[in-house]
Amino acid sequence: MSPASMFCLVFLPFALGHFMSSLLRNVNAILAPQLVAALALTPAQLGLLTSAYFFTFALAQLPVGMALDRFGPRRVQFAMLWVAALGAVVFAGSREFNQLVAARAVMGIGLAGCFMAAVKAVSTWISPAKLPSVQGYLIAVGGLGAASATLPVRLALHYMDWRWLFVMLGAGCAVIALLIWLLTPTPPATPPKPFNRRMFADICTHPVFRSTAALMLLPHAVFFGVQGLWIARWLQDVGRFAPAAIAWLLYLGMAAVVFGAIATGMLTEWAARRGIAPLSLAACGITLFVAVQLGFVLDWRPGYAQLAVLFTLTGTITGIDYAIVAQAMPPALTGRASTCLNLFIFLAAFCVQAGFGLVVGLWQPDALQRYPAIAYQAAFGVLVLLQLPGLLVFGWRHRAALMRCAERMRGIRYNDALK
Numbered sequence: 001m002s003p004a005s006m007f008c009l010v011f012l013p014f015a016l017g018h019f020m021s022s023l024l025r026n027v028n029a030i031l032a033p034q035l036v037a038a039l040a041l042t043p044a045q046l047g048l049l050t051s052a053y054f055f056t057f058a059l060a061q062l063p064v065g066m067a068l069d070r071f072g073p074r075r076v077q078f079a080m081l082w083v084a085a086l087g088a089v090v091f092a093g094s095r096e097f098n099q100l101v102a103a104r105a106v107m108g109i110g111l112a113g114c115f116m117a118a119v120k121a122v123s124t125w126i127s128p129a130k131l132p133s134v135q136g137y138l139i140a141v142g143g144l145g146a147a148s149a150t151l152p153v154r155l156a157l158h159y160m161d162w163r164w165l166f167v168m169l170g171a172g173c174a175v176i177a178l179l180i181w182l183l184t185p186t187p188p189a190t191p192p193k194p195f196n197r198r199m200f201a202d203i204c205t206h207p208v209f210r211s212t213a214a215l216m217l218l219p220h221a222v223f224f225g226v227q228g229l230w231i232a233r234w235l236q237d238v239g240r241f242a243p244a245a246i247a248w249l250l251y252l253g254m255a256a257v258v259f260g261a262i263a264t265g266m267l268t269e270w271a272a273r274r275g276i277a278p279l280s281l282a283a284c285g286i287t288l289f290v291a292v293q294l295g296f297v298l299d300w301r302p303g304y305a306q307l308a309v310l311f312t313l314t315g316t317i318t319g320i321d322y323a324i325v326a327q328a329m330p331p332a333l334t335g336r337a338s339t340c341l342n343l344f345i346f347l348a349a350f351c352v353q354a355g356f357g358l359v360v361g362l363w364q365p366d367a368l369q370r371y372p373a374i375a376y377q378a379a380f381g382v383l384v385l386l387q388l389p390g391l392l393v394f395g396w397r398h399r400a401a402l403m404r405c406a407e408r409m410r411g412i413r414y415n416d417a418l419k
Helices: 003-026 028-039 043-059 061-071 073-093 097-110 114-125 128-148 151-156 162-183 197-205 207-237 243-273 278-297 301-328 331-360 373-397 399-418
Strands: none
Touching (some): 003 073, 003 128, 003 162, 003 207, 028 043, 028 097, 028 207, 028 243, 043 061, 043 097, 043 331, 061 073, 061 331, 073 097, 073 162, 114 128, 114 301, 114 331, 128 151, 128 301, 197 207, 197 331, 207 243, 207 278, 207 301, 207 331, 207 373, 278 301, 278 373, 301 331
């Protein structure tokens, strides 16, 4: 398949599905004030409502992985996007909290395979060496979807309420399903392998999978869980930003995801050509990500706006865990391995998003229902403490490799200076 055909017939249709998945995952960050006002939600209820997406998304991962490897991404995505469309329409018509949670959960099921189907489809038609860059482009498209859930959604609310917005999003899911069905070619058949507990254990105990998950699973879950809801609430309650300013900062943060994802893919390929392991590069990025979270813990008042953007920019490094795992697995298992990783990430993201609300809810709000800074400092502090052990253990076990990586980087800079 030529590059142009691969882009138009494979990358673009599946990337649009990932775009819609990211949009619907993050849209509650902007809609939270309307949802809270309509249903008088507490922080714990708001966290549960939004994180229901993550919970069912995670539960669907293993069945989705088996379906992707057995039936192919074209047929699986066509069916599941129709489920997502149904969930969006039901969400629009819901009048009670339990109905909204159930509809949000249906959306999570329908969108559970978007990124993995894209990875599966793309990895069929390109060489493994190019996979990190192409996955970076996929993550960038997801960043565009998340960016569309910020300022564009706020502008759309001037012309329609949130219910009609979800009707339009449901229609978008249906259109993308049709594009995938009509445009995408059927990939070459691979011998189906039944998924059993032994295979699950083999994937989870694979050295690359195990080391990648130990380092990157929790930071990736924190990135998903906090960026999709609590950054906006923190800007409102602690930063005292106006809704228009919050939408703009979230938009800038999601735009940073686009550039960060592309840069991460290119940097990973560049480092690989120089013998630097992707996981060592990821460890450096996660160190920066945790350092940014310390800014929230310390309540760095002069840099509220910068912290909101830097959180999403540095968090994009967590996305290369999919490429690392996909490169280490045989082609017949890429779908299952990636969805196993997604299972753990999104279960952890569910716990992060719901648990963050529980911690914040331990404090009393003011008359305007704004929670104090100490509540958010405590919640971010818990997240930092949870991420530090994986980073420290990786640094201890791979200190020699990290030192060699630093020496190579210094040598590269020295050679560049000589040239």
